[in-house]
Amino acid sequence: MSVDLSFYKGKKVLVTGHTGFKGSWLCHWLVKLGAEVIGYSIDLPTTPGHFQTSGVQDIVKDIRGDLCDYEFLNSTIEEEQPDFIFHLAAQALVRLSYDEPRRTFEVNIMGTINVLEAARQVPSVKNVIVITSDKVYENHAWEWGYRENDRLGGKDPYAASKACADLATAVYQASAFQKHASPARDLAISTVRAGNVIGGGDWALDRLVPDAVRAIIAKEDIVIRSPRATRPWQHVLEALYGYLILGVCMSKSKGDFSGAWNFGPLDVEMVPVKQIVEVILERWNTGTTNLVIEEENTGKEAVVLRVDSSKAIQKLGWMPVLSVPQALDLSIDWYRAYYENNTDMAQVTSEQIDHYFFMANKD
Amino acid sequence: MSFGNLEMHPGQAKTEFLRNKTILVTGYSGFLGHWLCESLLSTGCRLIGASKSVNAKISGVEHVICDLTQIESLFSLFDKYRPDLVVHLAAQSQTTTGMAELANTFEVNTRGTWNILEALLQFSPDAGFIFASSDALYGDIGEEIATESHPYKISTPYASSKACSELVVKSYAQQKNLKTIIIRLGNLYGPADSNVKRIVPGTILSLLNNTRPEIRGDGASIRSYLYILDAVDGFIKLIDALFKNKLVGETFNLCDESSVSVKGIVDTIVDIMNLPELSASLGNQKTGEIKIKQVSSKKLRQATGWQTKVTLQQGLEQTIRWYIEFNKSDLSGEQI
Numbered sequence: 001m002s003v004d005l006s007f008y009k010g011k012k013v014l015v016t017g018h019t020g021f022k023g024s025w026l027c028h029w030l031v032k033l034g035a036e037v038i039g040y041s042i043d044l045p046t047t048p049g050h051f052q053t054s055g056v057q058d059i060v061k062d063i064r065g066d067l068c069d070y071e072f073l074n075s076t077i078e079e080e081q082p083d084f085i086f087h088l089a090a091q092a093l094v095r096l097s098y099d100e101p102r103r104t105f106e107v108n109i110m111g112t113i114n115v116l117e118a119a120r121q122v123p124s125v126k127n128v129i130v131i132t133s134d135k136v137y138e139n140h141a142w143e144w145g146y147r148e149n150d151r152l153g154g155k156d157p158y159a160a161s162k163a164c165a166d167l168a169t170a171v172y173q174a175s176a177f178q179k180h181a182s183p184a185r186d187l188a189i190s191t192v193r194a195g196n197v198i199g200g201g202d203w204a205l206d207r208l209v210p211d212a213v214r215a216i217i218a219k220e221d222i223v224i225r226s227p228r229a230t231r232p233w234q235h236v237l238e239a240l241y242g243y244l245i246l247g248v249c250m251s252k253s254k255g256d257f258s259g260a261w262n263f264g265p266l267d268v269e270m271v272p273v274k275q276i277v278e279v280i281l282e283r284w285n286t287g288t289t290n291l292v293i294e295e296e297n298t299g300k301e302a303v304v305l306r307v308d309s310s311k312a313i314q315k316l317g318w319m320p321v322l323s324v325p326q327a328l329d330l331s332i333d334w335y336r337a338y339y340e341n342n343t344d345m346a347q348v349t350s351e352q353i354d355h356y357f358f359m360a361n362k363d
Numbered sequence: 364m365s366f367g368n369l370e371m372h373p374g375q376a377k378t379e380f381l382r383n384k385t386i387l388v389t390g391y392s393g394f395l396g397h398w399l400c401e402s403l404l405s406t407g408c409r410l411i412g413a414s415k416s417v418n419a420k421i422s423g424v425e426h427v428i429c430d431l432t433q434i435e436s437l438f439s440l441f442d443k444y445r446p447d448l449v450v451h452l453a454a455q456s457q458t459t460t461g462m463a464e465l466a467n468t469f470e471v472n473t474r475g476t477w478n479i480l481e482a483l484l485q486f487s488p489d490a491g492f493i494f495a496s497s498d499a500l501y502g503d504i505g506e507e508i509a510t511e512s513h514p515y516k517i518s519t520p521y522a523s524s525k526a527c528s529e530l531v532v533k534s535y536a537q538q539k540n541l542k543t544i545i546i547r548l549g550n551l552y553g554p555a556d557s558n559v560k561r562i563v564p565g566t567i568l569s570l571l572n573n574t575r576p577e578i579r580g581d582g583a584s585i586r587s588y589l590y591i592l593d594a595v596d597g598f599i600k601l602i603d604a605l606f607k608n609k610l611v612g613e614t615f616n617l618c619d620e621s622s623v624s625v626k627g628i629v630d631t632i633v634d635i636m637n638l639p640e641l642s643a644s645l646g647n648q649k650t651g652e653i654k655i656k657q658v659s660s661k662k663l664r665q666a667t668g669w670q671t672k673v674t675l676q677q678g679l680e681q682t683i684r685w686y687i688e689f690n691k692s693d694l695s696g697e698q699i
Contacts, residue, residue: 101477101534102477102478105474105477106474109473109527110470110474113465117466149514150514151512151514151515152514152530154530156534159534160530161534164473164527164531167515167523167527168523168524168527170518170523171517171518171519171520171522171523174517176518177518177519181465
């Protein structure tokens, strides 16, 4: 029995980071559900990008603004009067966070605070979902999945900034704060912690699937240096489905559903990089790209952090259903449609959403 | 400002190693900063005190006006002084203010911290960095005793901003190889605390003004209170360690380990001052404060040999004596 997403029909939803990969897919899904979507973000992070290739600018109110510009953010929310806010906008690249820790902290921490401040000032806003990350957990290098009440404490600036965003959100959410703040509010606020999302239309740097796709298009080999490395990969739609379900539950019963939620992938045992690339090349066999392994570190692979999704599974009726190979298949199909057939990518996106929804709800 | 005949702490740590070192203390005009600077002055170091207050001055400390939220001013400060050690105490620290000005709390406490770290990285990357955090981030853990490995449990803006600041400090420490120590402080009390919103100075001054002290809430909250010179001693021991490249990257609780209720401490003060007719009046509104808090400083004790030397009774007696002296010289309006 799944939660009825038709709840979003006619609702005004603000999506920050709508120009990004995840945000763009979320906009499509929300619009499909009949929501009126307003996007707030700085300019496009990549060219190409899912946003422009699937025509998101045609289906949402596209507002370009900086999270750090509180005045503009606040006046936008005041003017648009959304019911819901999905806050995805962030400095999301780990490597960039090493070079620019301060900017990463500014955008991810102060930016989140700006969103929450603006949200609490505008009475129309009833629900806020803040997208943080599964990287917020302090890594104890143990085998178990992290639960929502485990210690937060990411070390690299990206992870630390997301952990801080989570901690800051916790206080805005706390009923003790909301009651004694001015104006007094009763917002339902949650943070959601998902893993390394993959899907069609991601062109970010230093991500495995986009890097592989770039190599295929350039007719170059895919060189991997850590073939045994793993990450908690999951399809973007799987994480987004969780967020959408959570949003419905929060608006029906805020006390029970505000808080932190993990949305992790299906498989406990993670697929290594080598296998990921093999699956990609199997699905997209051009004959001009080969897998080349130049293993740098032959020592033991670091134990990769994964989350325990029991809370979301039991309380929200959400369930991860796609294996990583299935997620890869969907992703590669999208990229192929874009590169080979000059297809209507809005249509492909929409079809993939329908397909995922079917997979998630059969039996 | 004179401290009269108050004895410096018995058995203070030897601090010869600080001679000729440049130490920057932010928030030096606050209660802890003031006493820490007093203690550091006798070591022969060059003390730079940063504060946003124009008036704050301790003789012997070079006073610099500095706003943590303005990174440019921090760059100039670090460029000019190139400190060997930074003790970062400055913060927006009152719980009640925190509720009302949440965003500002993060601006000063969290953003202010990464601003300082950026400046430090740029001009004094080998400097030690001691960060004053708070036991507030343990939250409400009931009967448990908080140790450094307890998770954050955030319920106030101040606690959240401090938890975030800790993560920022750790991230910089890790990524940029900065030498840092984090100190989680509990409640402090002692002479020369000008913040009358805090229970000890507030109570003493009420009584000196012949008014019944007021307690927010029912006074049943149980806390610990660390005498200020014991706290300073803890800092000195950790400064010592950091200069010797020990305990780098560690976090320590610095709290008194005995507990007393808010009403209990007020009653003790009333008792010492012998004014039974001015017993406390209790409020009953809930302010979102935490009911019981017990924190262990065992890690610090074991790592440095630190221990509290002043009991609550002794500390309150010294504190009260100071306020009586101070009140007589009629400088009660002066900002410290």
